[in-house]
Amino acid sequence: MPDLRDLDRQIMWHPFTQMAEWDPLVIASGDGNYLVDSNGRRYLDGVSSLWCNLHGHRHPRLDRALREQLERVAHATFLGLTHEPGIQLGAALVEVAPSGLARVFYSDSGSTAVEIALKQSFQYWQLRGRPSKQRFLRLGEAYHGDTLGAVGVGGIELFHRIFGPLLVRSIAIPTPAGTDGAASLALLEQELVAHAGDIAALVLEPLVQGAAGMLVHPKGFLARAAELCRRYSVHLILDEVATGFGRTGTVFACEQEGVSPDFLCLAKGISGGYLPLAATLSTEEIYAAFLGSRQELKQFFHGHTYTANPLACAVGLESLALLREATLGNAQAQIPNVALALQRIRQLRGVEQVRQCGLMAGIQIEAQAGRYLGAEICDRVRYHGVILRPLGDVIVWMPPLSLRTRDLDLLEGATAAAIREVVG
Ligand code: PLP
Numbered sequence: 001m002p003d004l005r006d007l008d009r010q011i012m013w014h015p016f017t018q019m020a021e022w023d024p025l026v027i028a029s030g031d032g033n034y035l036v037d038s039n040g041r042r043y044l045d046g047v048s049s050l051w052c053n054l055h056g057h058r059h060p061r062l063d064r065a066l067r068e069q070l071e072r073v074a075h076a077t078f079l080g081l082t083h084e085p086g087i088q089l090g091a092a093l094v095e096v097a098p099s100g101l102a103r104v105f106y107s108d109s110g111s112t113a114v115e116i117a118l119k120q121s122f123q124y125w126q127l128r129g130r131p132s133k134q135r136f137l138r139l140g141e142a143y144h145g146d147t148l149g150a151v152g153v154g155g156i157e158l159f160h161r162i163f164g165p166l167l168v169r170s171i172a173i174p175t176p177a178g179t180d181g182a183a184s185l186a187l188l189e190q191e192l193v194a195h196a197g198d199i200a201a202l203v204l205e206p207l208v209q210g211a212a213g214m215l216v217h218p219k220g221f222l223a224r225a226a227e228l229c230r231r232y233s234v235h236l237i238l239d240e241v242a243t244g245f246g247r248t249g250t251v252f253a254c255e256q257e258g259v260s261p262d263f264l265c266l267a268k269g270i271s272g273g274y275l276p277l278a279a280t281l282s283t284e285e286i287y288a289a290f291l292g293s294r295q296e297l298k299q300f301f302h303g304h305t306y307t308a309n310p311l312a313c314a315v316g317l318e319s320l321a322l323l324r325e326a327t328l329g330n331a332q333a334q335i336p337n338v339a340l341a342l343q344r345i346r347q348l349r350g351v352e353q354v355r356q357c358g359l360m361a362g363i364q365i366e367a368q369a370g371r372y373l374g375a376e377i378c379d380r381v382r383y384h385g386v387i388l389r390p391l392g393d394v395i396v397w398m399p400p401l402s403l404r405t406r407d408l409d410l411l412e413g414a415t416a417a418a419i420r421e422v423v424g
Pocket of ligand 1: 241
């Protein structure tokens, strides 16, 4: 068999990766909160395999749910058919979601979950006789995925600028992170007063903007923004792709401010980190606008081949049960310990700031001209047995919710060692 690293270098093209400087690490297996490489080395999965793993790898209950579904059927389309795991997971999501969210539309990724909310909001206003409501509001530094619709409501210069000419344009409200939120809310209200008749929805991540660099919002911002949307008849689309399923200490982040949006976008943790799955939840009122006879052509013309994949739904159902029975409690218990670890990391030379929302954390490294310190530190931390991935000069901690104290000790020790070695 050819060396996998060589073969990867010859034929693969990896996401968000400068392939000219690519050094492959081949993952061979998973074991709880750890990944194991092809040489048998173990690494703590410090970013939950890109923010999706909740209960660790190869969890016996999730593996069993998957195998049992495999005995029945691996896939059947949700276009014109339905199936038990899709229906059962949908019912469980509606039960756990904030009140008012009553309808579940499945897709495959966080980007499509957001894309669907944008399109459903747009079509809703068309159907309700408000055709001028076509524009979207979003926060500064927003990230909602990589498909063109989602990039259109994004605001991360590095990722999004080049695609500018291709995009549905959106209106940015400055991120409230690092402020008391009053200025952002005042600008939001100004936009709504002037343009609500042209605006379909405000889209935002509740409590914390993940890919923007773990930017934590001031308390109360979400509730106030939601109130303004309601007052000016603009939909609120909450993107809980990163924050959902316990990451912030509650099943959904919006619960913490008592907010129930018009659309709730879910992905990543929805399948416990096992398989690609996403859902866009909406209200009965929105759903009802799409009803009519076939001739009226009001239906939502959008769907993906693997929408509601039964394997993903079966594992998602078991994952949600496990989250509520045990894993969420574990995460809640670890949040204060993570805070203490971050306070110690804050004391290190070269660390400018630490930010945390539940089990989502960012360590801001002081920038040095001409260096990519985030990437250098994350390369280095592997030698200490931890996998991390930076966002610019921010080191992200996003461990599985099944994090144990000894895992956190490793995460802290390895990160501190790597920062010292790189920053000096
Ligand atoms: N929305 C948010 C808040 C995200 O953090 C991400 C991914 O990191 C996405 C959307 C896109 O999700 P996906 O990568 O599954 O398309």
